[in-house]
Amino acid sequence: MKLQLALDDMPLQEAISFTKKVEKYIDVIEIGTPFIIDEGVNAVREFKKEFPAKEILADLKIMDAGAYEAELALKAGADYVTVLGVTDVLTVKGCVEMADKYNKEIVVDMICVSDLPAKIKEMEDVKAHFVSVHTGADQQAAGREPIEDLKIMTAHTKKAKISVAGGISSRTAQMYVDLNPDILIVGSAITHADDPAAEAKAIRDIMDGGKK
Numbered sequence: 296m297k298l299q300l301a302l303d304d305m306p307l308q309e310a311i312s313f314t315k316k317v318e319k320y321i322d323v324i325e326i327g328t329p330f331i332i333d334e335g336v337n338a339v340r341e342f343k344k345e346f347p348a349k350e351i352l353a354d355l356k357i358m359d360a361g362a363y364e365a366e367l368a369l370k371a372g373a374d375y376v377t378v379l380g381v382t383d384v385l386t387v388k389g390c391v392e393m394a395d396k397y398n399k400e401i402v403v404d405m406i407c408v409s410d411l412p413a414k415i416k417e418m419e420d421v422k423a424h425f426v427s428v429h430t431g432a433d434q435q436a437a438g439r440e441p442i443e444d445l446k447i448m449t450a451h452t453k454k455a456k457i458s459v460a461g462g463i464s465s466r467t468a469q470m471y472v473d474l475n476p477d478i479l480i481v482g483s484a485i486t487h488a489d490d491p492a493a494e495a496k497a498i499r500d501i502m503d504g505g506k507k
């Protein structure tokens with residue numbers, strides 16, 4: 296199981312300095328959607344240069360022009376690119392074909408997907424590499440969390456790898472780790488912590504005590 300750090304709300308240089316404080320606990324660095332809107336795929340390029348041993352995810356949340364937009368991030372050095380599950384399957388297919396060309400992976404963000412089992416099947420039919428449970432920031436503010444969707448995801452997914460995001464912290468990590476996703480995604484619990492390294496270490500310790 297990998298730990299993905301989501302960087303959403305910091306300028307580039309601050310995000311690089313911040314990541315140095317927690318890098319030993321994390322496997323994947325996510326250039327989050329607000330971050331990439333602000334800095335462009337140049338942030339992917341800069342992070343790949345600064346952290347060559349880490350995997351980089353570009354959270355583009357692609358909705359159209361799948362192959363073209365995915366390639367922008369892949370060319371910049373992304374190991375993973377996200378596309379939205381609510382979009383047309385042709386867009387996902389375009390992303391997957393482009394990622395395969397670069398030997399990289401596409402993560403389908405299932406935010407706002409209403410019929411998860413049907414969408415998982417559709418995504419697996421086009422050979423999406425990952426399906427990702429996601430309770431977004433606005434949904435979190437309304438009191439929602441991703442645990443029930445992760446249970447549905449693990450029950451219905453046959454081939455794709457699974458990741459999960461949505462307000463996960465050291466306080467809640469154990470119940471997600473128990474469901475054994477391939478990637479656990481944590482953003483604000485680490486980036487907004489009083490002691491980010493301690494929070495990242497606490498989550499890593501829970502993961503290391505759980506199933507690998």
Ligand SMILES: O=C([C@H](O)CO)[C@H](O)[C@H](O)COP(=O)(O)O
Pocket residue numbers: 301302303325327328329354430431432460461462463480481482483484
């Ligand atoms: O994808 C995200 C969100 O839509 C903002 O772009 C976050 O990166 C993801 O939810 C992880 O962050 P936390 O929920 O704060 O852990």
